[in-house]
Amino acid sequence: MDRSVSPKAADFSIALLAWFDAARRDLPWRRARTPWRTWVSEVMLQQTTVDTVAPRFEAFVERFPTPRALAEASDDAILSAWSGLGYYRRVRMLRDGARACVERHSGEIPTSYATLSELPGVGPYTAGAIASLAFDEAVPAVDGNVGRVVSRIAGLKVDPSKPAGRRAVEEEIRLLMPASSPGAFNEAMIELGALVCRPTRPRCDACPVRAFCVAVDDVPENYPLKKTRQESVAVSCVRAFVPAGDGGAWTVAIDEGGRLAGFREFPGRWLAPGESAESALRDALSVLGFSSITIGAEKARCRHTITRHRITAILHAVRAVGPPSSSPAKPSSIAELSGPGVTTETRKLVAAAAEVGP
DNA sequence: TACGCGTGGTA
DNA sequence: TTACCAAGCGT
Structure with a gap:
């Protein structure tokens, strides 16, 4: 050398x-x-x-x-x-x-x-x-x-x-x-x-x-030559706070293989353009096996960015009958909802909800 | 090859 | 507020 x-x-x-x-x-x-x-x-x-x-x-x-x-x-x-x-x-x-x-x-x-x-x-x-x-x-x-x-x-x-x-x-x-x-x-x-x-x-x-x-x-x-960047995309998602016990709520685990696999989050999904929050939430919760669903007021919202996706997440209070034990949804305690086992978006929503009041 | 993947800091 | 990252890698 x-x-x-x-x-x-x-x-x-x-x-x-x-x-x-x-x-x-x-x-x-x-x-x-x-x-x-x-x-x-x-x-x-x-x-x-x-x-x-x-x-x-x-x-x-x-x-x-x-x-x-x-x-x-x-x-x-x-x-x-x-x-x-x-x-x-x-x-x-x-x-x-x-x-x-x-x-x-x-x-x-x-x-x-x-x-x-x-x-x-x-x-x-x-x-x-x-x-x-x-x-x-x-x-x-x-x-x-x-x-x-x-x-x-x-x-x-x-x-x-x-x-x-x-x-x-x-x-x-x-x-x-x-x-x-x-x-x-x-x-x-x-x-x-x-x-x-x-x-x-x-x-x-x-x-x-x-x-x-x-x-x-x-x-x-x-220097160096700059790499061309992808344009960022704004997306919305709605999530449901379905109470489960003392301050806790129902959550679902994110599928193995996808992004953030293994972490838990509030049930919900992306909002299609023009779709109402209520119908999207009703749909997402029905798939998980919830019944007698009543969509309540907005409880909290947060902004979160994952790579090029600018996400606005909106959490609604929801009353519903819990799903059968075969459902992927499980109850999480209030401590778990602000701990390391949930997504950062979930922790932000929990923090935002706490500011507004319980 | 281009794209997806998380987060917290800075201009 | 949004843009642009900061000691990359696998697909």
């Missing part, structure tokens, strides 16, 4: 690593750099901010200290431990990856990029991050930060979120990366993107590698 590193690349690394040594943040996953802690943190940080992950990281690795511990955990346990992090599919994939370690590697985490890449939920970035940060393998790890930093430094007019753009960025990294400390190099590039080479208002005046940067003399914000 060293033979391909030019004197200019060596100067780049020296400047970058000196900056990182002084500026690196004290983050939980950096305090003990084990392979498992690295893996967990990288998955948590996918599309999720440091401020969201930091307060939840230690509790998770304390509860599941090894891949084997997570491999053997129940759905309820992992979803509860992941509560508040979003993208719940990630923790199921992490568990699948942990199970693969148990089944194929005696519970150990593979040490090479190639073998890490064969684990479920481990893509090019995560494999590169674990291999380099935990095992010091000299491989690129291109996340959103690194894609932005490298496209600016090299003046690449590519979209690093696409495979072709990512490969172009990886080629540049191979020219720059020092054989002596690839892990520190990758982590420093990520940190540079987060603290200095930001998406908007980059702090080029404080950049340790501005002497090597093409975009600093251009318009840095023009």
